[in-house]
Structure formats: structure tokens, C-alpha cells
Amino acid sequence: MNTSNNTIQDFLKAKFEILKDWLVRYSKIVLPVILAVCILITVVTAISANKKKVEQEEMAVTTEETEVAAELIAVPLVPLEQDVVPGINEFVQSYYTAMVEGDTDTLSKIVEYMDATELIRVVEMSKYIESYPVVEVYTKKGPREDTYLAYVYGEMKFYDYDRTVPGLRVLYICTDENGDFYINEDGEEDDNELHYIQEVNLQDDVVDLNNKVSVAYNDMVAEDSELAAFLLELKGEIEKNVGEALARAESSEQTGEETEETSGESEETEETEEGTETPSMVVTKVKAIDVVNIRTSDSETADKLGKAAVGDEFTLLEERGNGWSKVEYDGGEAFIKSDYLEPSQTEIAVADDEENETEPEDDDDNNSTPAASTGTVTVKENVRIRSGASETSEKLATAYAGEKLNVIMKQADGWTKIDYNGRTAYVKSDYVE
Known part of the structure; x- marks a missing residue:
């Protein structure tokens, strides 16, 4: 066995040497x-x-x-349908009614979501729109369950213009957990929803409807130069009014956050006002400072009797603490929001001896008895109660949102006179309703 192994090793060694020499x-x-x-x-x-x-x-x-x-959500190719979704016509009609009325409370409930700028724009537009005599609702199924794309054809009637103006609005209508409709404008649709809506908007029947309305509108504007000029002017006026309203809101907010006055300034103001007597003035006539609705009662849901133009004058019957003024209108009585009126004629009040004994001077004595209360107002936002109708007057306390105050008179200068703990005081009218 060993001899065999040695033979194999010798053989391999010999081959390796040959390979080595060859390499x-x-x-x-x-x-x-x-x-x-x-x-x-x-x-x-x-x-x-x-x-x-x-x-x-x-x-x-x-x-x-x-x-x-x-x-991606499948986009069905189904035709536009009119008046087929139960309850949706009534819902859309309520939306358009709120637009005409400038009813921001209703819009805030049924639209998700409208920012402050858009709400102001709605209020401004409502001053020019008389009605929507024609509202037709066409629908297609939305991207999610119980959602709809509503293509609403409407004819808008402006004040002082006989013809109606056509238009088309697309509403993404959803259903909440209670089964109630709402308009989704929150801008948070995902890519699939946006893709679905874009695809449906490009379907032939939707494009045809849009083109039909566009042609009718363009033809109307082309043949009526006055309408074209009016619409162009209206757009500029609306944007201007919206900007001014936003500026006023920002200014009011800054005023509400003003710093505390120093005690020295308060003392100086008190010394200046002490002993000063101001004759009592009674407003007998007011005039409109903006276009505003005239209503049958002191509510934004009351029937409209007409609209007041800028400069229209009315005899003032009563200025109520809830922000409304009762005026004479067409031989009867009507109501206008006080914020849209300013005094145009005043008279000095003639008081008898008994009234002079009980009627206090506004800033003469902090412990004087206030005039009789005419109702209450509710505080909308936290507001300071002051001794006089001035932002430099002494701060007496802070009224908090939801608190009710006894109102004596809502003044045209933006202040409301109230009865506060048995004395006359003032709050900014913007913060109460």
C-alpha cells in the first residue's frame, strides 16, 4: 500500500517539474x-x-x-343627470339664497370651508344681487361614496338691470355622518380625488354644458356694452370693499389688543373731562353710508323690502341695542342694520326738571345713576368696559364672550352706552350684538 502511494507521489512530482519547466x-x-x-x-x-x-x-x-x-379611482362615463339626487336641489337652492341674502351664518354651516375674505366678498356681492330666478342642478357621482359633483346653471338678476346673467358653478357636495349635505371647499382633496374631478370635468357632456353657458354669457356681454362696463366696475368695487373690510377688521383686532394705559394718562383724561357738560343730542334722521338691505324686522332672515343706496336718508324712529335701527320707509316702518347708517340730522334734547334731576352726565360722576336700559346685548369677543366713549377713558372691567350687558343706547360713533353695575359705561359696538 505504501509502495503504491509513493509511486503516485513520484508521478505527480515528475509532472509538476515538467509543467514548471514548461511555464x-x-x-x-x-x-x-x-x-x-x-x-x-x-x-x-x-x-x-x-x-x-x-x-x-x-x-x-x-x-x-x-x-x-x-x-386611482375609476372614473365612470355616465351622462349628466338633472334633478335625480333626493334633496340636493333644495340644498343648492338654500346655498344660493344665502348668497343673495349675504347670510354668512348659513354659509358657514353648509360650506367647508369659507375664509374671512370669501365671507366678506359674499356680503359685498349680495348688495348688488336681487335674486337667482333660475337654478338648475346637474350631477355626476363623486369620487367617494355619497359624494356628488354638481354643475349648477344659474341666472343672476342684478338690481336695476332687467335681464338675467347666465353662469355655471361647480360644487363638490359631500355627505356628513348625519346624512346632511355640505359643500367641500377645504382644498384638502387627495391626488385621487383631484384626478377624478379633473377627468369628469373633461367629459364631453360637461364640456358641452360649460361651452353653452360661456357662449350665452359672452354673447350677452358683447351686445350690451353697459353690462360689460358694469361687470368690470363691479369686480373692482367688490375687491376694493373687501380690502377695506379686511383692513377695518385688522384695525379692530389691533385695538382690542392695545396695551394698558398708564395711570398718569388716565388721571390726565379724568381731569380734562371732569366738570365738562355735553348737551344731550338726539338723532332724528340718518343716511346710508353703504348699499344695505331694508327689512321688515330686525333680523337678517326677515323679508327684504328693498335696498338703500349710499346717501339715502331716513327718519330714525328707534335705534335698538341689537344693532338694528327702525326707520320710516314708504309710509311705514322698516329696519336697517345700524352699522350702515350715520346721523344726518340731530336736535338738542329738551329735558324737564324731573329728568334733569335723574339723568346723569356721562363722565361727571362715576357713581351716578344711568339712564333706563332699553334691552341687552351679547358680548361676541372679550372687550373692555370703559368710563367714557374713548379708548383713552378709564378701564372699569372686562366683559367676556357670551356675557350679556344692559344697553342704554348704541351710538353712531362706534360705542355702545351700557348700564354697568348701576353706573353708565361704554363698550366698543363691534364687540357686542
């Missing part, structure tokens, strides 16, 4: 060939690995695209 003899030829083969193997391996990586990446991208495509 040494032909090394200049063999070694470059071996090197080239090694490089070739390396390159082939690298290419194979890279190809495999590319294939894997392409497979991953294809899979991702497939998943995204699978997530």
Missing part, C-alpha cells in the same frame, strides 16, 4: 494569456451583476407604477 520556458506567452482570461472573467461577472441590478430596479418601478394605477 518558465514559455512564460512570456502564457502569463499574458492568463491575465487576459482573468480580466475577461472579471468583466463578464461585473456586467452580469449590473444587468441583474438594472432588471431588479426596473421590476421595482413597474411594480410601483402598477400599485399607483391600481389606487
Whole structure:
């Protein structure tokens, strides 16, 4: 056995010596060939690995695209339908009625969401719109369950213009957990919803309806130069009024956050006002400072009798603490929001001896008895109660939102005179209702 192993070893050793001599003899030829083969193997391996990586990446991208495509909501090709969704016509009509009335409370409830700028714009527009005599509702199924895309054709009637102006509005109407409709304008639709809505808007029947309304509107404007000028002027006027309203709101907010007055300033104001007597003035006539609705009672939901133009004058019958003024109108009585009126004629009040004994001077004595209360107002936002109708007057206390105050008179200068703990005091009218 050992002899056999030795023979094999001797044989292998002899072959190795022969191979060694051969490699040494032909090394200049063999070694470059071996090197080239090694490089070739390396390159082939690298290419194979890279190809495999590319294939894997392409497979991953294809899979991702497939998943995204699978997530897109299918857009059905169904025709526009009119008056088929139960309750939606009445809902849309309530929306348009609120637009005409400038009813921001209703709009805030049924639209999600309208910012302050848009609410002000609605109020400004309502001053010019008399009605929507024609409202037609066409619907298609929305991207989610119990949602609808409503294409609303409306004809708008302006005051002092005989013809109605056509228009088309798209509403994304959803249903809340109570089954009630609301208009979704929060701008937070996901990509799938936006893709769905865009695709539906491009469907032939929707495009045809839009084109039909656009042609009717353009033809009307083209043949009536006065209407074209009016609409252009109206747009500029609305934007101006909205900007001014926002500026006033910002100014009021800054006033509400004013710093505390120093005690020295308060003392100086008290010394200036002490002993000063102001004759009592009674407003007998008022005039409109803006276009405003005239209503049958002191409520924004009351029937409209007409609209007051800027400068229209009325005999003032009563200025109520709830922000409304009773005036004479067409031989009867009517109501206008006090914020849109200013005094145009005043008279000095003539008081008898008994009234002079009981009627206090506004700032003469902090412990004087106030005039009789005519009702109450509710505080909308926290507001300071002051001794006089001035932001530099002494601060008596702070009234908090929801608190009720006994009102004596709502003045035209933006202040409301109240009975506060048995004395006359004042709050800014913007903060009470």
C-alpha cells in the first residue's frame, strides 16, 4: 500500500517539474494569456451583476407604477343627470339664497370651508344681487361614496338691470355622518380625488354644458356694452370693499389688543373731562353710508323690502341695542342694520326738571345713576368696559364672550352706552350684538 502511494507521489512530482519547466520556458506567452482570461472573467461577472441590478430596479418601478394605477379611482362615463339626487336641489337652492341674502351664518354651516375674505366678498356681492330666478342642478357621482359633483346653471338678476346673467358653478357636495349635505371647499382633496374631478370635468357632456353657458354669457356681454362696463366696475368695487373690510377688521383686532394705559394718562383724561357738560343730542334722521338691505324686522332672515343706496336718508324712529335701527320707509316702518347708517340730522334734547334731576352726565360722576336700559346685548369677543366713549377713558372691567350687558343706547360713533353695575359705561359696538 505504501509502495503504491509513493509511486503516485513520484508521478505527480515528475509532472509538476515538467509543467514548471514548461511555464518558465514559455512564460512570456502564457502569463499574458492568463491575465487576459482573468480580466475577461472579471468583466463578464461585473456586467452580469449590473444587468441583474438594472432588471431588479426596473421590476421595482413597474411594480410601483402598477400599485399607483391600481389606487386611482375609476372614473365612470355616465351622462349628466338633472334633478335625480333626493334633496340636493333644495340644498343648492338654500346655498344660493344665502348668497343673495349675504347670510354668512348659513354659509358657514353648509360650506367647508369659507375664509374671512370669501365671507366678506359674499356680503359685498349680495348688495348688488336681487335674486337667482333660475337654478338648475346637474350631477355626476363623486369620487367617494355619497359624494356628488354638481354643475349648477344659474341666472343672476342684478338690481336695476332687467335681464338675467347666465353662469355655471361647480360644487363638490359631500355627505356628513348625519346624512346632511355640505359643500367641500377645504382644498384638502387627495391626488385621487383631484384626478377624478379633473377627468369628469373633461367629459364631453360637461364640456358641452360649460361651452353653452360661456357662449350665452359672452354673447350677452358683447351686445350690451353697459353690462360689460358694469361687470368690470363691479369686480373692482367688490375687491376694493373687501380690502377695506379686511383692513377695518385688522384695525379692530389691533385695538382690542392695545396695551394698558398708564395711570398718569388716565388721571390726565379724568381731569380734562371732569366738570365738562355735553348737551344731550338726539338723532332724528340718518343716511346710508353703504348699499344695505331694508327689512321688515330686525333680523337678517326677515323679508327684504328693498335696498338703500349710499346717501339715502331716513327718519330714525328707534335705534335698538341689537344693532338694528327702525326707520320710516314708504309710509311705514322698516329696519336697517345700524352699522350702515350715520346721523344726518340731530336736535338738542329738551329735558324737564324731573329728568334733569335723574339723568346723569356721562363722565361727571362715576357713581351716578344711568339712564333706563332699553334691552341687552351679547358680548361676541372679550372687550373692555370703559368710563367714557374713548379708548383713552378709564378701564372699569372686562366683559367676556357670551356675557350679556344692559344697553342704554348704541351710538353712531362706534360705542355702545351700557348700564354697568348701576353706573353708565361704554363698550366698543363691534364687540357686542
